[in-house]
Amino acid sequence: MTSDVRTLEWTGDGLRLLDQTVLPGRVEYVAAHDVGTLVDAIRRLVVRGAPALGVAGAFGVAIAVRQAEREGWDDAARDAAIARIREARPTAVNLAAGVDRVLPFAGKGADAVAAEAQALLDEDVRGNRAIGVHGASWILGRAGDRPLRVLTHCNAGALATAGWGTALGVVRELHRRGRVEIVYADETRPLLQGARLTAWELDRAGIPCVVQADGAAPSTILRGLADVAVIGADRIAANGDTANKIGSVGVALACHAAGIPFVVAAPWSTVDPALPDGGGIPIEERPAEEVLTWGGTRTAPDRVDAYNPAFDVTPARLVTALVTETGVLEVSAGSTPGGVRG
Numbered sequence: 001m002t003s004d005v006r007t008l009e010w011t012g013d014g015l016r017l018l019d020q021t022v023l024p025g026r027v028e029y030v031a032a033h034d035v036g037t038l039v040d041a042i043r044r045l046v047v048r049g050a051p052a053l054g055v056a057g058a059f060g061v062a063i064a065v066r067q068a069e070r071e072g073w074d075d076a077a078r079d080a081a082i083a084r085i086r087e088a089r090p091t092a093v094n095l096a097a098g099v100d101r102v103l104p105f106a107g108k109g110a111d112a113v114a115a116e117a118q119a120l121l122d123e124d125v126r127g128n129r130a131i132g133v134h135g136a137s138w139i140l141g142r143a144g145d146r147p148l149r150v151l152t153h154c155n156a157g158a159l160a161t162a163g164w165g166t167a168l169g170v171v172r173e174l175h176r177r178g179r180v181e182i183v184y185a186d187e188t189r190p191l192l193q194g195a196r197l198t199a200w201e202l203d204r205a206g207i208p209c210v211v212q213a214d215g216a217a218p219s220t221i222l223r224g225l226a227d228v229a230v231i232g233a234d235r236i237a238a239n240g241d242t243a244n245k246i247g248s249v250g251v252a253l254a255c256h257a258a259g260i261p262f263v264v265a266a267p268w269s270t271v272d273p274a275l276p277d278g279g280g281i282p283i284e285e286r287p288a289e290e291v292l293t294w295g296g297t298r299t300a301p302d303r304v305d306a307y308n309p310a311f312d313v314t315p316a317r318l319v320t321a322l323v324t325e326t327g328v329l330e331v332s333a334g335s336t337p338g339g340v341r342g
C-alpha cells in the first residue's frame with residue numbers, strides 16, 4: 001500500500017491484514033494466526049483483490065502449517081484446512097495459485113512456506129510497477145500523449161494487490177508522467193470498492209478523481225467524457241475472456257460503442273491457461289443482504305430476495321488490451337494470452 005499502510009504483512013507467526021471493510025473511515029487490522037480467522041477474512045473481504053488473495057493464500061499455508069504443529073493435526077487435517085483457504089472464494093484464480101505455489105514447501109515447515117510466500121509478495125509488487133509502465137506507455141500511444149480522463153471500476157489498486165496496484169498502477173504511472181486529468185471511479189455496488197477504496201487510494205496519492213454511480217459509467221463514456229477505461233481482473237481465460245467485478249462488461253460495451261480503449265491490467269498469475277474461454281470461470285454469488293441493505297436498513301420488502309453475482313465476464317472481442325508485467329496484448333485484435341506467455 002504505502003509506507004505507513006500495508007494491505008497485508010507477515011508477522012512471523014501470522015498475517016496482519018488491513019481491514020478493508022471499515023475503510024476509509026477507520027484504519028484497523030485483523031490478525032490472522034489460525035485458518036478460521038483467515039478464511040473468514042477472505043470471505044468478508046477484509047483482504048480482497050485477486051493478487052492480494054494469492055499472497056494471502058500463500059501465507060495462509062504457513063498459518064495452517066504452524067497451527068497444525070501447535071494443535072497436533074495430522075497431515076490430513078492440515079491439508080483439509082489448506083483446502084478451506086484455497087476454496088474460500090472461487091473466482092480469483094490467484095487464490096488457488098498462491099496456495100499451490102507454496103504447497104511444495106509445507107513439509108519443510110512454516111518458515112520455508114512463509115519465505116516462498118514473501119517471494120510471491122515481492123514479485124507482485126515488482127510486477128505491478130511493470131504493468132504500470134507498460135500500460136501507461138500503451139495508453140498514451142493509443143489515446144494521445146496528453147493528460148487523460150480515465151475511468152476505472154471497482155478497486156484494482158494497492159489494496160487489491162501486494163502493493164502499487166494493477167489498474168491503479170497504470171493510473172499512478174500516468175500521474176507520475178503528468179498525464180492524468182481526472183479519474184472517474186465507479187462506486188461499485190454493492191460493497192463500494194470504488195467509492196470507498198479507489199477514492200481513498202487516489203486521494204492519498206494526490207490523483208484527481210470523482211466517484212460516480214455505476215449506472216453513470218456508460219453515459220460518461222458515450223458522452224465522450226472519458227478517454228480510456230482501465231480495470232483489473234480476477235481470472236482471464238486463454239482466449240482473453242476476462243472475469244472482473246460485476247459491472248465491468250457494461251463498461252466494456254460502452255467503450256466499444258464509443259470507440260475508446262477498454263484496458264485490462266493484470267499479472268500473468270491471473271491468467272488461467274487451463275480455461276479455453278470464459279464459459280468455465282466460476283462466478284461467486286454473494287449474500288443477498290449485500291444488495292438489500294443500505295445504511296443498515298433493508299431496502300426491498302422482506303419477501304423480495306436479491307441476485308448478487310460478484311463478477312461478470314467480458315468477452316475477449318471487447319478487450320482492447322491486456323497489460324501484463326511483460327507487455328501488452330491487443331486481445332480484440334487477436335493476440336490472446338493462451339497464445340503468448342510472458
Ligand SMILES: CSC[C@H]1O[C@H](OP(=O)(O)O)[C@H](O)[C@@H]1O
Pocket residue numbers: 045048049050051153154155156157160161166167193231232233234244245246310
Ligand atoms: C487487482 S484484482 C482486483 C479485482 O478484485 C476485485 O474483486 P473483490 O473486491 O471482490 O475481491 C475486483 O474484481 C477487482 O477488479
